[in-house]
Amino acid sequence: MPDVRRTNPGPDPESGDRRPGEHPPGDRPPGEHPPGDRPRGDWPDGGPDAEDGAVAGTGFGGSMDLATNEGRTLEDDPGPDGGGPSGRPRSLWSDAWRDLRRNPVFLVSALLILFLALIAMWPSLLTSGDPLDCDLALAQEGSRPGHPFGFNGQGCDVYTRTVYGARTSVTVGVCATLGVALLGGVLGALAGFFGGLWDALLSRLTDVFFAIPVVLGGLVLLSVVTSNSVWPVIGFMVLLGWPQISRISRGSVITAKQHDYVQAARALGASGPRMLLRHIAPNAIAPVIVVATIALGTYIALEATLSYLGVGLKPPTVSWGIDISSASPYIRNAPHMLLWPAGALAVTVLAFIMLGDAVRDALDPKLR
Template sequence: MLLVLGGGLLALLAAMAVAPGLFTDADPRDCDLSRSVGPPSWAHPFGFDLFGCDYLARTVHGARASLLLAVAVVLGAGLLAVVLGTVAGYAGGLLDTVVSRITDVWSGIPIVLGGLVLLSATRERGLLQVIVVLTLFSWPPMVRLVRTSTQQTRELDFVTAARALGAGPLRVVRRHVLPHAVRPLVVFASGYAGVLISSEAILTYAGVGLQRPVESWGIQLQQAQERVTLAPHLLVFPSLFLVAAVLAFVLLGEGLRRRPVER
């Protein structure tokens, strides 16, 4: 049930990101200052922002940057985690010790704090820059997860049998260890994507995240703080979409975790 709910909500948000024209025919760049902070109406359900832009259009188009960022960071950090975690967990010894100590040290830096320091020193803060910075601070928990799963899998009977039959380390890892080691990572990454969306919104709200012309919910929240008492709808609508995206990933991750393992 959780998997269906999370997947359905995520599919709806993904449709907004891929085809925003299905949800609104307004242009988010069509702005008129005479409509600044106009309240919601039947013709414009979300009202207008500070620049007189249709707020529904901006909110719908903001889904693309937020979801793309979360997916890109998860894929980048996940790939790094698979390489480092599998090698360290299967090889053991000095290599495992080195990777583990580096992971422990790097994991001590909170993702928001690390992003705040690096992005505040960056002149241009587009989607690529924010993705790279968040990826730099997202891999440690994933490496730990893959490393632990690899260590557990390499001791299983079918892995021992494969080695006894003459299979080399590369073949054993690729055919037997990776399929079992990656599953916990997929479950974790599904829920962690929600953390990334929240982190981007926090950094952007603090003024060190994404910058226009990129459309994102974080940018909308940053601009809303200037007139939140005069126009509360500027804060409400992007916040609802942000919560919905985080909830979708959390439900998806929880649904995958509860799904029985096929043997």
């Protein structure tokens, strides 16, 4: 679908390509605009309705009409999802969604993530093997029919393990991100909105957490955990990750709070919670979403790092980090053991970071 709003040559009230016969002014009450019967070619002059409204309605002529037409050409591009003039009202999110659907970066990353989610939920779709079914006789063997990625040091099928590893990585990434975004986002927003003591307290607390090096903290905290599940790792990530989001959320709430429209909403009688939820949050949430999406990739990488260091997940859990860790001593003899899980990890992280980028562009109303 062509992007009319950007490629339009601009408003031209005197444009010669108008076809007044097609929509004689007055054959339809102003303010009503049946969808679908407006040819694209009518847009540059604002269409007969706008013309009618501008001239008959205001009589301002000249600059006002130009402004009106400018607005009309900028108006909604009636998409098939009902975002058009007759459909239900558009929101920031439906607009963002429309932008996203046209963004190849988003499409590629979304497809990758969808694929990843699929194999995380149903790994048996792609492989019939068992990741724990190993044969030491096949250790470090290369690719062969039925085992495209070869075997690892324990003689397990690398392909099967890579597919099954996605589940752990995606679970850890998604849960850690949700936890971090909720905890950090809400705490930061409240601190930014109310300010004062609560804010000072939270800010010092985030400073304390920022001072803890992630890997060192992981080595210390997770080495005492004996549980074999993913939850201690997720908990650790939320614990160390929320200050980052909280700081961003606090900052963007403070920025949004100072905007004139918040003051205007207050002057027109909006209450505190309404100001925060309706006027501040939608304007402050975009950076949180973007940072969280990008952070999701880094949490997956962090899980791999911690597992590599031996404090994250432990065998028999299947995870890319564990496989990378166990393959690294043999990188000269059998590089395939390292490259497949590492490649999967890299592509996954890249997909989430690309998604974050695309979402950032789509959520910025000023880029529209």
